[in-house]
Amino acid sequence: MALVDRYLHAVKFWLPRHQKDDIIAELSEDLRSQIEDQEAELGHKLTDAEVEPILKRCGSPMAVAERYLPQRSLIGPALFPIYSVVIRSLIFYFLLPWLLLWMGITIFSPDFRADHPGAALFASLEPWWLACTYSLFFNTLAFAVLDRTQARSRLVNDWNPRALPAELDHNRIPRGGTIFELTFSVATLVLWVQLGAFRSVFHFFGLTITLSSRWPYFFWGLTVLSLAGIALACMNLSNPRWTRLSASLRLGIDCYSWGLVYWLCRANLLQSLSGSDVPSTEAAAFVNSINFWMRTSAIWVLVIGAIVLALDVRRILRIAPVA
Amino acid sequence: MSPSIDAHNRNDDRFENLRQELRRGSLPLAVLAALRTEHYGYTLRKTLADHGMAIDEGTLYPLLRRLEAQGLLASQWREEDKRNKRFYRLSPDGKLILKQLLIEWKSIHTSLEDIF
Numbered sequence: 001m002a003l004v005d006r007y008l009h010a011v012k013f014w015l016p017r018h019q020k021d022d023i024i025a026e027l028s029e030d031l032r033s034q035i036e037d038q039e040a041e042l043g044h045k046l047t048d049a050e051v052e053p054i055l056k057r058c059g060s061p062m063a064v065a066e067r068y069l070p071q072r073s074l075i076g077p078a079l080f081p082i083y084s085v086v087i088r089s090l091i092f093y094f095l096l097p098w099l100l101l102w103m104g105i106t107i108f109s110p111d112f113r114a115d116h117p118g119a120a121l122f123a124s125l126e127p128w129w130l131a132c133t134y135s136l137f138f139n140t141l142a143f144a145v146l147d148r149t150q151a152r153s154r155l156v157n158d159w160n161p162r163a164l165p166a167e168l169d170h171n172r173i174p175r176g177g178t179i180f181e182l183t184f185s186v187a188t189l190v191l192w193v194q195l196g197a198f199r200s201v202f203h204f205f206g207l208t209i210t211l212s213s214r215w216p217y218f219f220w221g222l223t224v225l226s227l228a229g230i231a232l233a234c235m236n237l238s239n240p241r242w243t244r245l246s247a248s249l250r251l252g253i254d255c256y257s258w259g260l261v262y263w264l265c266r267a268n269l270l271q272s273l274s275g276s277d278v279p280s281t282e283a284a285a286f287v288n289s290i291n292f293w294m295r296t297s298a299i300w301v302l303v304i305g306a307i308v309l310a311l312d313v314r315r316i317l318r319i320a321p322v323a
Numbered sequence: 324m325s326p327s328i329d330a331h332n333r334n335d336d337r338f339e340n341l342r343q344e345l346r347r348g349s350l351p352l353a354v355l356a357a358l359r360t361e362h363y364g365y366t367l368r369k370t371l372a373d374h375g376m377a378i379d380e381g382t383l384y385p386l387l388r389r390l391e392a393q394g395l396l397a398s399q400w401r402e403e404d405k406r407n408k409r410f411y412r413l414s415p416d417g418k419l420i421l422k423q424l425l426i427e428w429k430s431i432h433t434s435l436e437d438i439f
Binding site: 030059 | 363364365368379380381382384385388400406407408409
């Protein structure tokens with residue numbers, strides 16, 4: 001019977017204090033009755049090997065004890081779907097992009113790797129780990145508290161079908177956005193031409209800014225981009241719904257614009273800066289730091305551009321094919 | 324494992340899950356009905372098993388406690404065959420609820436017969 005006593009002792013450990021003895025006495029009686037019945041059938045005292053299957057069938061001590069406990073959950077089934085949406089959004093729209101950004105910078109930026117040699121590279125991920133821990137912990141804690149307060153019944157039970165949000169139409173193009181894009185593109189184009197931005201030398205407040213000979217490429221690039229933006233905005237105004245054509249044009253224009261900005265960052269366009277009050281050494285240092293800062297920013301442009309293009313591709317995939 | 328055996332095992336699992344779910348819902352009714360006569364845990368289990376409603380100890384004893392906490396059962400510890408045993412029987416409330424549950428069960432049975 002030592003095996004049965006050990007088993008009962010293990011079950012007892014997990015039981016609620018005020019019920020321990022009562023439950024164990026009853027369970028013990030049942031097990032001993034089973035053993036006695038089997039002994040009577042076999043005509044001898046059961047060995048440990050024969051008692052073992054009886055205990056195994058009864059279940060693991062923790063599982064047996066768990067059935068005596070009230071059903072408990074940190075976040076109940078009423079709030080769990082909302083909790084799940086919040087956690088998934090947190091992971092897919094915040095933590096995962098951050099991690100991908102870190103990976104992108106690590107892979108494509110030699111400067112970043114040089115600044116964080118060896119283990120310091122992984123140490124640079126520490127803010128991400130902290131964000132993971134804190135955001136997951138505090139969200140779980142908030143929902144657990146919510147589940148135990150009156151707020152849960154207000155959230156789950158007090159609802160009105162009229163107050164539910166309208167179904168989101170992913171293919172609708174908001175007119176406000178289109179008008180903004182049209183205005184912005186026209187204003188850029190007008191300002192661009194007015195400034196005479198195709199020149200490479202500019203004079204502002206006694207300063208002379210000289211850009212590299214590659215500047216006109218950017219000038220024409222931005223002009224073409226503005227014209228394309230105007231054309232797409234007009235198209236979207238006449239038909240404020242995404243079609244395969246308009247969504248593909250959006251993808252093409254975004255691809256072109258982010259590529260152009262990436263090129264701008266990498267092209268060392270600022271050649272020199274001069275002015276009567278500016279010492280030449282300081283001016284040269286300023287030019288170098290501006291060009292360095294732009295080169296460093298190129299990776300961010302690449303990452304953000306990739307996210308924008310991914311969203312554009314998703315928009316195209318969401319458009320149902322015409323039957 | 325061949326695809327047909329795999330599919331057969333999957334069907335077995337699904338059937339077993341649904342069968343257990345169905346029986347789990349009927350257990351309180353079976354226990355209440357069996358306790359119209361006084362029993363202690365082990366003999367109750369044997370009685371239920373004899374009637375084709377086998378139930379393991381890990382399920383029965385927590386269920387007995389829940390039913391008792393709801394006032395449907397009454398219990399007392401008594402010595403029998405030189406061992407202390409806890410005897411259960413239906414309480415007056417339990418008798419009333421059992422009557423209502425039996426009517427409900429028969430109604431479900433009739434409805435299902437109609438659907439089939």
